[in-house]
Amino acid sequence: MSVGEGKPIYIVMGVAGVGKTSTAKALASELNIPFFEGDEFHPPENIKKMTDGYPLNDEDRQAWLKAIAGQINRVEDKGGAVFTCSALKEIYREYLMNRTRSRIEWIYLYESFETIRDRMRSRREHFFNPELLTSQFDTLEPPAYGIHMRTNLSPEKTLNKILQEIKKPKIGIIGLGVMGQGLALNMADNQVSVTVYNREVRGAEENIARNFADENKELYHFSWFSDLEKFLKYLPRPRNILLMVKAGPAVDSVISELLPYLEKDDLIIDAGNSHYEDTQRRIAELQNKEVLFLGTGVSGGEEGARNGPSIMPGGSKDAYERVAPILESIAARDKTGKACCSYIGPGGSGHFVKMLHNGIEYGEMQLIAEFYHYMRFFLDMPVEEIAAMFAKWNEKLDSYLLEISIDILHRKENDELLLDLILDAAGQKGTGGWSTEAALKYGVALDTITAAVMARNISGDKERRTRAAALFNFKKLDGVLYDGIHEKLFEAFRLVQVVNHSIGFDLLNKASEENNWELDLSEISRIWTNGCIIRSSLMNSLIDSFKDNPKEHLLLNPNFVKLANRSREALLEVGTQAMSYGCPMPVTASAINYFLNFTSSQSSANMIQAQRDYFGAHAYERTDKPRGEFYRTHWKIKN
Template identity: 50%
Template sequence: MILKPVYIVFGVSGSGKTTIGNVLAKELDIPFFDADDFHPQSNIQKMSDGYSLDDNDRTPWLSILTDQIKNWHQDKGAVLACSALKIKYREKLESFNSDLIHWIFLDGDYDLILSRLKERKGHFFQSELLTSQFDVLEKPTKGISIKVNQSTTHMVTEIKSKLNVQKSQIGLFGLGVMGKSLAKNILSNNFSLSVYNRHIKEKEVDVAKNFADELTVKPKPFDDLQLFVESLQQPRIIMLMISAGPVIDQVVKDLLPFLNTGDCILDGGNSHYKDTIRREKLLSIEGISFLGVGISGGEEGALKGPSIMPGGTRKGYEQCSNFLEAIAAKDKGNKACCSYIGSEGSGHFVKMIHNGIEYGEMQLLAEIYHLLRHYLEKKPSEIEKIFTSWRTRNKDSYLLEITTDILLKKEGSGYLIDKILDKADQKGTGSWSSISALKTGVPFSTISEAVMVRFLSAKKDERIKASNIYNYEISISSENKAFLLKQLEEAYYAASIINHAIGFDSLKQTSLEYDWNLNLSEIARIWTNGCIIRSDLMEKMAVLLSNDNDTSVLLFPEIVDTMNSHISKLTFVVSNGLQIGCALPVLSAASNYFLNYTSAQMSANMIQAQRDYFGAHKYQRIDKKEGEYFHTDWKN
């Protein structure tokens, strides 16, 4: 629960607490309460009779107010007008949470206050009691003090200036599709927000202002960087929602002159994790926290609640966790799909692997759709029914869900999917994850192959030419079609398990290399909602990994049972699909990975012999000690 601040306007009777409190509450758009309304009737009668209240009288009154303040913290916050003349009274009132109480002392001299009281009518306080209030008053040593010998407007303006109440809790830099959706999410969770977007004449004009004008709950819009930074509460929290690459470095450079020690920058884009490591180190020298924050869920996720993967210093995360966890999706236990991932660039690395798994899952569904559509001759509506039936048997996923929607979309009398060009783009994270796997020596079969297929799809003209030259067509009987169709569901599930296992093995290996101590179960948990790869399988993995963070996914007994019953279906689909001329690159990669992974004897002994033959690279022997290397003169 996010607790809200309570502003207590205090001073002697006649200082203007009610007037100032009412105006301030309207300015802050929160409720106003007068402490006098909470006095027990016995206190009101005593004061009306001309007697001062003593501490015994005030004790039940202060207890009532303290309970009310706790409720206000948990609701919308409030402004309270209260005399609170003694320090011990004020300590009682802030006993629930002193950090969220803002004290505003209205300071005036005796003669001014007395003249005001004499003009008041219908109030139970007698002016003769003013002397006793000044005698009791213990002037504050914390909070702010405002002189009452000025206009109400001037006093409220000064209060807001001193309290920084006009400053936003969060700044968001960049109003592209994701930035706008995330801004709406932040505002819907009752955080005050400043937004910035660059101003480029005739290209990007008044983007921030126009965005704010569209909304009912409005952020503060800026196209001046300094004013944007100055609009934020300190220590500042600034979320960057801009393209990865050198532009991030330039923006950080532009921000630095306006930042102070303790401020925090969050990069919410798909930056390379090694760039994030570098930036985090550089900014730490300036005393500024830098978090690489992976965000998954697309436009809808950013708006309604994404999966969030923050990496950097623990201190930096704690500074921002309140708002990050509030805007994140929630898992089945209503826990935020956001968790501290680890140090340095771990957040962006985990997001990169998320995207790698996503590449594999998308290609798996694309391959099965392609087999069904063009080789088993199923209509899109028929394929949708097949996929929908899978969703009811513990194989549901966000990607499977959107694929069924895509298959039903029509344009005119035809299906839209049949009119889409078969060339797929990739934005970098897929390639980065494959390169990272090569550098760390992690097998990355399905994910790398999914990236390669996208590259090959881009060669459309050449593929058409090759198709005409080779004219490769093989027919399939109705009986074989029916039998192949029966194997598809379990083949898909087996390949999906392998694809996930490959991704999590990469997380584990890189965690060891960088000493990140990644919690794989927690990563799986925050991937159960909000993100693109959320699925029934991910729910299962979060549970399995919670008991054992070190075991590879494919070695869990439950997974072993599933794979033992499913792998033959996968290899059957791959072999028969290839025989009828249907390319199944990721399904093939999954089956080959699994068959090699479960082989006590692979073909690498021949590789080692070949390397030693042409390059004298040496080899180990099964009949000698491990770590002992040999070279052979293979010609003699």
């Protein structure tokens, strides 16, 4: 039997008089497992010393702890047991944990000195001298882990609360950045027992786990560790371990640190923004070691992590089902109350879907930014009017990104718009670029998302942009808005939003086919209706669209064909007008080009194929022959 396998040994600990024996007996009876009174393992000389009013020292306790450890090892394969043991110091608890094979679940009972003193003075027929209570409180080092239970309730209520804690699903979280802390608090709110770990890095990451537990101790009890081995030994088997660390080499580094301690069927959940190919590699590597792995996308940012994100788990379905109660309990809820968390598929599918979520997010963020930029600096609309227009649009679109953009347009600092104080150089963390790489790999056009990524790249070239701006002049509107501009702006915006989503879902569909993931685009749309960054009314409509036509491109769906036919003239007018006045519209322009390309039965690609055949002998297919047959031509005509 592996260390910690099977039912745990429960040790009810605390100072004398706190109620260890009565609580432990009741717990053992409820769980139908043996009870052992720790005091009965004291050698006679210890009992005499305490009876005479002398406190025990560390040396006195060695024989006692050794005897308890021996008894734990004798009963550990019999289905668990409940022990009492004061275990006042961490070194005593470590002694027992290091010398027993079982996982020990500590139940720390505590109460005020005055309350316990009064209890002990009324207690009869016990060798412990009440006058030693002060020394016990002086010696006490409360554990950073385990179930902490104040004994100010009735014995029945105390027992029920302990049983509730024991029955909670359990998980360990590694990494207590903003997202890790938010998820831990969210889980605690949803009756999950959370044990946290954060590394110690002098001068950079010090006492992170301790401080997190201390800052939240009024509402929650988190078992915390800064020692990885102790953290892993404490978790129940098979372990559920959620990683919330920076994507890339850091994930591999943490996994390498974990591996020496992991056992069969332990589960690692990578909830960061890892590349899907890294996830697939990790699944394969860990499968050889019989360790399970879920690559899990989590969207919603800090607010979502704390209050309910959209969750996209991929990997082993059995592994997902094991932690589904935890993940689904913390997820946002759709309009029917169902969790915005669903098994995505095998391999790296969960992280791939999260990557495309972020790609669509890139496109929509840039879309909002460029429409704001055009309206303010080229149409000379006041900021207040733009915010009001966005608010009116959002009555129909219900877009989270539009919602936060309205808040941004209202935020001032010393009577100045805060937005005007922010440097126009956008950052990125990679998922947008990864989407573009995936599009190249799978041969899918990703115009709007790629344009959004490139827009961020060029935004960082601030100095050269400023120099170039002085060299080129564009005509500008004279401040008079042309007819119907408000309606046309909305129609154009909405169609670009549809095109951007069409592009993202098209790549999801192609990747699913190539990898045999069997992605359910309707279900993915559903879990993106709340909790995530790209939630909007459009996402709600996609649920039925993909349910009716799972593989169909959105621009071939009758509902969106109708919308596009109504809005395409507005899109063309807004896009071309804006660019003619010198306003960059990268996502809008790319949406126009994608739409025109996608709706053209005759493209310009035949000329490209002829050129390729001319200089590279790449061959081409013919319109008058079956697809799949290739031909070559010697193009140069000799005189």
